Amino acid sequence: MSASRPAKAAPDASRRSERSRRAIFDAALALVSETGYAKTTIEGIAARAGVGKQTIYRWWPSKAAVLLDAFLDLAARANEALGGDADSEIPDTGDLAADLKHVLRATVDELNDPAFDAPTRALAAEGIVDPELGARFTEALLEPQLRYYVRRLEAARAKGDIDPDADLRIAVELLVGPLHHRWLHRTGPLTHAYADALVDHALRGLAPRT
Amino acid sequence: MSASRPAKAAPDASRRSERSRRAIFDAALALVSETGYAKTTIEGIAARAGVGKQTIYRWWPSKAAVLLDAFLDLAARANEALGGDADSEIPDTGDLAADLKHVLRATVDELNDPAFDAPTRALAAEGIVDPELGARFTEALLEPQLRYYVRRLEAARAKGDIDPDADLRIAVELLVGPLHHRWLHRTGPLTHAYADALVDHALRGLAPRT
Incomplete structure (x- = not known):
């Protein structure tokens, strides 16, 4: 539990990215389930995922692109399960x-x-x-x-x-x-x-x- | 072409009703095609059909009911054709x-x-x-x-x-x-x-x- 252990250092950028990506996918799938495709927005996904809008736009050009990746990820996880x-x-x-x-x-x-x-x-x-x-x-x-x-x-x-x-x-x-x-x-x-x-x-x- | 010929009298109520019903079905199907189900409203159907909103409400209790009848009519006409x-x-x-x-x-x-x-x-x-x-x-x-x-x-x-x-x-x-x-x-x-x-x-x- 020592704060000086390297393994307990702050997560590195790639781990933080992975966590954000996961949160964005979960938020996108939850929103589209609850409100439908038309009412799902990048702003709404960002707010629900607890990330900035610019984080989403850095990785995906559009709502359709985020959702497409979220569904591919969902299908891959379902397949693994x-x-x-x-x-x-x-x-x-x-x-x-x-x-x-x-x-x-x-x-x-x-x-x-x-x-x-x-x-x-x-x-x-x-x-x-x-x-x-x-x-x-x-x-x-x-x-x-x-x-x-x-x-x-x-x-x-x-x-x-x-x-x-x-x-x-x-x-x-x-x-x-x-x-x-x-x-x-x-x-x-x-x-x-x-x-x-x-x-x-x-x-x-x-x-x-x- | 004499205005006094009985057959040329103003359409009777049932013929007028049938014309309104037809206009309402056409308007409902056109609107749902163009804007989707969610954005189709009784008001929009009435305006497009050229009838009063109360005419629609006299015959149908809801948007879903009008559309259901419009689709049944569409299917029947397709079948006859x-x-x-x-x-x-x-x-x-x-x-x-x-x-x-x-x-x-x-x-x-x-x-x-x-x-x-x-x-x-x-x-x-x-x-x-x-x-x-x-x-x-x-x-x-x-x-x-x-x-x-x-x-x-x-x-x-x-x-x-x-x-x-x-x-x-x-x-x-x-x-x-x-x-x-x-x-x-x-x-x-x-x-x-x-x-x-x-x-x-x-x-x-x-x-x-x-």
Whole structure:
């Protein structure tokens, strides 16, 4: 507890930066959840994070840029919490159905978590009505996820587990589209049993013709 | 052209009401497309429709109620324009794939029409972040459509065209979820060829096991 111990010296600049970055992301996600995208401002984020406005502007040029990074960070943390690897590739145990159920169950868990659900809804809603913002978020957040699915399905096709004539982009949409539709419009419960049934129904149509 | 001809008398009250109702619906859909749900007001709708605010309040208790009726009217008109019958049942020609392609192509045409796309996006966006409003619109607009699909699939199952073990609610989601996902997030083109491929991919998994 001696004040002279080097390890107890004031945090260095990089540690302070990391703390500020974390506070800014948390504030941005909380605000967009509570008030929606339109009413979230750089000023509001700064006040809630306890940093100066200029700190945010030093790192990000716009509200959209801060939120984009906050969502990327949220997705990365959610993925780590679920035991995923850093690059978010879908696991390949050799059992396609089991691997897809693992990922869709994890997605269901995320969507049932208010810390993930609320900001993601706010973001989706804004992207739906703002084509420019929607395109940025689709490209940065959604497309990489869809490509992970395509790569896993390509591996399955190479092994002969998927019909060579199947359109893999449509195959991915058969997996994520129904889940997303049910989540956004609240047309049914999001459960692990639903994730499993969805994978089974979608994969049946993708299996090689025998 | 004689002013004394009875048929040329001033429109009666019911015709005047119908004209006002039409103007109010058009104004409501235009405003929600241009400014979003939150900024659309009864006052704004009245001003644009050229009617008094009290005319709207005489028929509808709230903004949500006017918009709900405006969307139901829009959907009914879109359906009529596409040659559908009044109750919007999915046609049953005995060829399930052909009937579903017919309906999904029509949906693609609607979503590519700005007069339908813009207000529907505004509505979807608001429903996503407002659970109470979302539930009202899902119940009044979306669920009836999903039930039409379920009924058509039930008829196909009764004929032996669909596996008896298939979950028909998930089957419907396999058809509408991917299309909706692609539309909302603009992840790919919405074409008739896409509608056809989607039906083919979804139906393959629903066919009876042979």
